[in-house]
Amino acid sequence: MGKPIDCITCGVRKNSLFRELSAENLQVLNQMKVTIPYRKRQVIFCEGNTPFGLYCVNSGMVKVYKLTKDNQQQIMRLAQAGDWLGYRALFADEPYRATAEAMTNCLLCFFEKKDFFRYFQEVPQLFFTVVKKLGRELGIAEDHICAILSQPVRQRLAELLLSLKEVFGAPEGKAYRLTLPLSRKEMAALIGTTQQTVVRFLMEFRRKGYITFNGKQYTILDISALESETSPSFGFRLSGTRTA
Amino acid sequence: MGKPIDCITCGVRKNSLFRELSAENLQVLNQMKVTIPYRKRQVIFCEGNTPFGLYCVNSGMVKVYKLTKDNQQQIMRLAQAGDWLGYRALFADEPYRATAEAMTNCLLCFFEKKDFFRYFQEVPQLFFTVVKKLGRELGIAEDHICAILSQPVRQRLAELLLSLKEVFGAPEGKAYRLTLPLSRKEMAALIGTTQQTVVRFLMEFRRKGYITFNGKQYTILDISALESETSPSFGFRLSGTRTA
C-alpha cells in the first residue's frame, strides 16, 4: 500500500469522472474516502447486496459478472484505474445486480453513500456528469445487445480483441501488442460462449495470420482483417452510426 | 386529435416519470410542450440524428430499433402511453443510437431540449428521477445481455411471452389473454432470431398446450410451463453463490 492516496494528486483521476473538479471540491472528496486493498480473487460486492457507497478503482483490475441460471459467470464489464464501481446500483437505488471480484490485487477508494449524496448537493455539476455517464453506459449496453444478437461467436471474438486493444494494447509498428489479464474462460464469459470455442477461433485467427499469441501475450498483426471478420459484407452505414 | 392534451389532467401521467410533480410544476411543463400526431409506420427519429428534445407517449405504440449490419431491425424496446422516448440520447448528450417508429397511430408530446433543461434547474428533484430511471434501465439492459447470452432461442421466446403478458395481458380465469400488436417478424426482432424459428416454437408451445393463438390473439394457458422453459433446472439462487 505504501503512501496514502490523495484524490488531489491521484494519478488516475484524469481518467475518472472526477476529472473536472476544483481543488476545494477534491479536498472534500479526499476527506470522505477510505482506501481499501483487495487481494486477487477477493469479492468486493455480491449480486443481491445493498450498496452502501461508491468504489473508485485506484489500481488493479476488477471484473463485474452475473451468474447465469446454470451458474456460469457472465462478465458484464472490466473496471480498472479511474473507473467507478457499483455506481449503477447506487444511483438506481436498488441492490447490486452483479458481483465484483478483484482479478488482480487492487486498491479501491470507497465513498460512503450518505457522504457522497451530500457531496452531490454541494457540487451539482456532478449530476450532469452522472446523468451523462449513465446515459452513455446505457447506449453502450444497447449496442452490445444488438451486437450479440446479430453476430455469431467468431465475429464477437474478433470484436472483443479489437476492443481489448483499446484498453490493453500498445502499438508496435503496424501491430498491437496486448497483455491480457484474462483466461480463455474469461474471454468466453465476456462474449457468451465456451472456453473451447474461444480457443478454436483464436487458433483459426492465428492460422490465418491475424494474430499471434503465447499464453496471455497477444499480438494483433492484421487489424483490418479482424475488422472485416466483424462484418463480412460492408463496413459502415450512413448517418453517423457506430458500433461499440 | 380531438381535445388538446393537458399535462395536468393527462390520464397517462400516473405511469410516467412526471408522476410526482406538483400542480405548478405541471403547469410549466404543460406550457412548454407541443403535441404531435404520428401515423402508423411514421418514423419519429432516426439513428444518427441529434436529439432536439424529449418525447412523451400519450397514446399509441412505438418501437425503438437499431439496424444490424445486415440491415435487419433489432428491436430494443416498445414504448407506450406514459413512456419517455429519446431520453437516453438527450441525457447522454449524443446522437440517437436507435430509430423510433410508430407501430400504430400515436400522439406524442414533445418538450424542447432548451426548455426542458431549464425546467430541470427549477425542479431539481427531477435529477434524482432521471438518475434512478437511467440506472434501472441500465440494470435491465444488463440483465437482458445476460439472458440473451445464456439462453437459447426457445427460452428467450418463452420469456418474451411472459414479459409481454405483463404489458398486454388480461387475466381470464387461470389463463392470460393477450392482443399483441406485433408480427412474428417483430417478435423475432425482439429476441434476435428469425421469423421461421419464432413460428416453429410458437407451434411447439401450442402443440404442448402452453398457449393457443389465432393471428395476433394469444392465450397463455399454462404460465408455469412457460416459466419452466426459461430455466429447466431451478429458478432462483442464493446471493453470493460462486462458481468454482
Add this chain to the structure above:
DNA sequence: CGACTGGTTGAGTGGTCTCAAGTCCTGTGG
C-alpha cells in the same frame, strides 16, 4: 511426486439458420 488448473484438440450432436415452397390474409384498383 501427485493434484489441480488452464489450455488445446477431436468426435459427435443438436439447435438454429437459410433457402424454398406454399397458404392465408389484406388492401387496392379495375
Add this chain to the structure above:
DNA sequence: CCACAGGACTTGAGACCACTCAACCAGTCG
C-alpha cells in the same frame, strides 16, 4: 364485387455453427 399483388404466416429439407463430452498436455503448487 372480383382479381390480383403483396405481405404475413407456415412448413420442410439441408447445412452449419457452436456446444458437449472426452482426452491429453503443460505448468504450478502443495
